[in-house]
Amino acid sequence: MQSFILLVxxxxxxxGIAAGxxxxxxxxxxxxxxxxxxxxxxxxxxxxxxxxxxRIFGIMENQVLYSVPLFILMGKLLEHSxxxxxxxxxxxxLFNGGAKSLSIxxxxxxxxxxxxxxxxxATITMLGAVALPAMRNFQIQEKFSAGLxxxxxSLGQILPPSIVLILLSDQxxxxxxxxxxxxxxxxxxxxxxxxxxxxxxxPGLCLAVFYTLYVILVLDEPKKKLPNRNTKKExxxxxxxxxxxxxxLFLVPLSxxxxxxxxxxxxxxxxxVIGLMVFVSGKGNVLREVLLExxxxxxxxxxxIISASVFSLVLxxxxxxxxxxxxxxxxxxxxxxxxxxxxxxxxxxxxxIEFVEITYVVVPLTAPVLFALGVDPVWFxxxxxxxxxxxxxxxxxxxxxxxxxxxxxIDTPNLYRSVIPYVAIQLLMLIxxxxxxxxxxxxxxxLI
Amino acid sequence: xxxxxxFINPLIRWAELLAKACVVLLFTSVFSSVVLRYLFSTGxxxxxxxxxxxxxxxxxxxxxIAFASGRHVKVEILQFEAHAVSKRGFLVLWLMLLxxxxxxxxxxxxxxxILHSWRTLDGSSELDGLGxxxxxxxxxxxxxxxxxxxxxxxxxxxxxxxx
Numbered sequence: 137m138q139s140f141i142l143l144v145x146x147x148x149x150x151x152g153i154a155a156g157x158x159x160x161x162x163x164x165x166x167x168x169x170x171x172x173x174x175x176x177x178x179x180x181x182x183x184x185x186x187x188x189x190x191r192i193f194g195i196m197e198n199q200v201l202y203s204v205p206l207f208i209l210m211g212k213l214l215e216h217s218x219x220x221x222x223x224x225x226x227x228x229x230l231f232n233g234g235a236k237s238l239s240i241x242x243x244x245x246x247x248x249x250x251x252x253x254x255x256x257x258a259t260i261t262m263l264g265a266v267a268l269p270a271m272r273n274f275q276i277q278e279k280f281s282a283g284l285x286x287x288x289x290s291l292g293q294i295l296p297p298s299i300v301l302i303l304l305s306d307q308x309x310x311x312x313x314x315x316x317x318x319x320x321x322x323x324x325x326x327x328x329x330x331x332x333x334x335x336x337x338x339p340g341l342c343l344a345v346f347y348t349l350y351v352i353l354v355l356d357e358p359k360k361k362l363p364n365r366n367t368k369k370e371x372x373x374x375x376x377x378x379x380x381x382x383x384x385l386f387l388v389p390l391s392x393x394x395x396x397x398x399x400x401x402x403x404x405x406x407x408x409v410i411g412l413m414v415f416v417s418g419k420g421n422v423l424r425e426v427l428l429e430x431x432x433x434x435x436x437x438x439x440x441i442i443s444a445s446v447f448s449l450v451l452x453x454x455x456x457x458x459x460x461x462x463x464x465x466x467x468x469x470x471x472x473x474x475x476x477x478x479x480x481x482x483x484x485x486x487x488x489i490e491f492v493e494i495t496y497v498v499v500p501l502t503a504p505v506l507f508a509l510g511v512d513p514v515w516f517x518x519x520x521x522x523x524x525x526x527x528x529x530x531x532x533x534x535x536x537x538x539x540x541x542x543x544x545x546i547d548t549p550n551l552y553r554s555v556i557p558y559v560a561i562q563l564l565m566l567i568x569x570x571x572x573x574x575x576x577x578x579x580x581x582x583l584i
Numbered sequence: 585x586x587x588x589x590x591f592i593n594p595l596i597r598w599a600e601l602l603a604k605a606c607v608v609l610l611f612t613s614v615f616s617s618v619v620l621r622y623l624f625s626t627g628x629x630x631x632x633x634x635x636x637x638x639x640x641x642x643x644x645x646x647x648x649i650a651f652a653s654g655r656h657v658k659v660e661i662l663q664f665e666a667h668a669v670s671k672r673g674f675l676v677l678w679l680m681l682l683x684x685x686x687x688x689x690x691x692x693x694x695x696x697x698i699l700h701s702w703r704t705l706d707g708s709s710e711l712d713g714l715g716x717x718x719x720x721x722x723x724x725x726x727x728x729x730x731x732x733x734x735x736x737x738x739x740x741x742x743x744x745x746x747x
Binding site for chain 2: 152155157158159160161162164165166168169185186188189190192193195196197199201202205206209397400401403404405407408424427428430431432433434435436438439440442490
């Protein structure tokens with residue numbers, strides 16, 4: 137009976153999500169209903185429910201998560217500042233002002249924005265508004281522009297300091313500590329957000345380089361240059377402002393990776409720097425809207441974190457964790473096949489649900505099993521991060537697809553086709569990290 | 585319905601105002617800690633507690649604000665044509681079962697913890713820290729009640745609103 141209710145609960149969760157009910161309430165409501173049914177039938181210990189408020193207070197006290205609202209604030213300030221437009225124009229002109237330069241500038245600006253929080257929605261909407269008209273002016277294929285903007289805009293989820301990595305580190309570190317304690321190691325080496333930031337840097341930059349190579353190899357160069365609407369003096373001033381904005385964004389991840397600042401300190405400094413730029417560029421009036429938008433996006437993320445925490449609590453109450461652990465431990469050839477299976481599950485789930493749900497539902501179930509089998513936590517985390525990066529582009533639920541469609545009006549078949557080369561590059565990256573774990577683990581071992 | 589809206593809307597505006605203030609305070613307290621650490625080689629437990637309290641309050645309030653503005657993530661893979669009455673029935677059903685019931689449940693579950701927190705005037709775990717943690721914890725039932733009321737308002741609203 138216990139397994140039956142568990143199965144009904146999991147199937148209902150997927151059905152509820154697919155039916156368009158907000159994910160937060162599906163992950164919160166269905167487990168509570170299942171737990172109540174289990175209590176009535178005598179197969180669920182009701183004292184598990186008493187842990188719900190304590191779990192919520194635990195999330196409120198989790199210092200790893202304190203930086204999330206500040207990174208959202210930074211991203212929103214950048215979105216409303218108009219800095220991206222200036223920076224894009226400046227970087228394009230820095231090369232030769234042609235179609236390939238513009239496309240490479242799109243990647244470069246995405247990498248720079250990724251150095252703040254890398255809010256995918258903000259980046260893609262911004263690039264769609266700023267770069268797409270210029271790309272259309274160069275008569276770059278609509279499909280090509282779409283793929284490039286979406287893939288580049290999603291880089292923020294792998295390049296540090298990304299919200300995906302912060303949330304992953306929260307889950308990975310607790311699974312790692314639990315596993316080490318269970319193995320009898322009472323003073324385990326911590327795996328913190330810094331390890332994940334350092335581990336994700338190389339794969340993230342590799343993806344940016346591969347996208348650039350793809351642009352260079354595939355894009356035809358029309359004999360056109362970016363039009364210059366301003367006087368030379370104004371243009372030079374705009375270009376300097378744009379370039380200095382881009383360079384200052386790199387200070388945020390650098391300060392964390394080089395150990396000058398903690399994640400939350402870097403976030404606060406980033407907010408200050410971008411906030412000052414917003415005021416210098418005369419857009420201080422956007423502050424109220426930015427604060428409200430920050431609050432709403434914060435609510436979306438933490439709503440799912442809270443509800444996923446309730447989901448995993450009830451799952452544990454039905455002994456779902458034990459069932460999953462036994463399933464994974466029965467896989468042939470131990471660690472590698474278990475890891476590949478988890479990656480495959482995450483890849484498939486990525487077609488249907490978002491990264492926060494995957495992070496807070498799948499990682500707590502799978503990470504302890506994989507760590508017990510000897511999988512390196514940083515390696516696993518970076519594989520997860522790249523896999524989650526793919527989920528941003530895979531239809532029908534890739535969040536980047538929605539954002540791009542809303543700004544471009546592109547038809548759905550072309551939208552879906554446009555991401556194929558980039559998903560292929562990301563999959564190759566995932567396989568490369570699987571084969572060569574040092575791509576993820578080398579930099580943390582050197583820097584931290 | 586209009587009466588319920590007239591009651592809920594000012595509450596949401598207040599929650600928004602408070603949440604925005606929390607974002608500003610969180611930034612200010614973190615930045616002040618940075619200044620203290622790098623310029624004066626010192627720290628402040630009170631500022632650290634302020635970060636905890638503002639983050640906790642923001643976290644809870646923002647969930648209700650996101651719900652009020654229809655921002656929570658939805659997927660909609662299954663697109664089915666249904667009569668308006670059936671759609672309405674489905675909406676009311678999930679609002680009651682998946683929003684009102686769990687929120688009521690969480691509010692009830694949190695009451696003993698909140699009462700204990702008020703009785704002991706729960707505060708910082710550090711001696712030189714800030715008091716008032718019991719106020720921050722109280723946002724849990726407040727958020728639960730706010731989401732409950734918003735859901736009831738949507739369920740009895742004659743118009744289909746974004747959720």
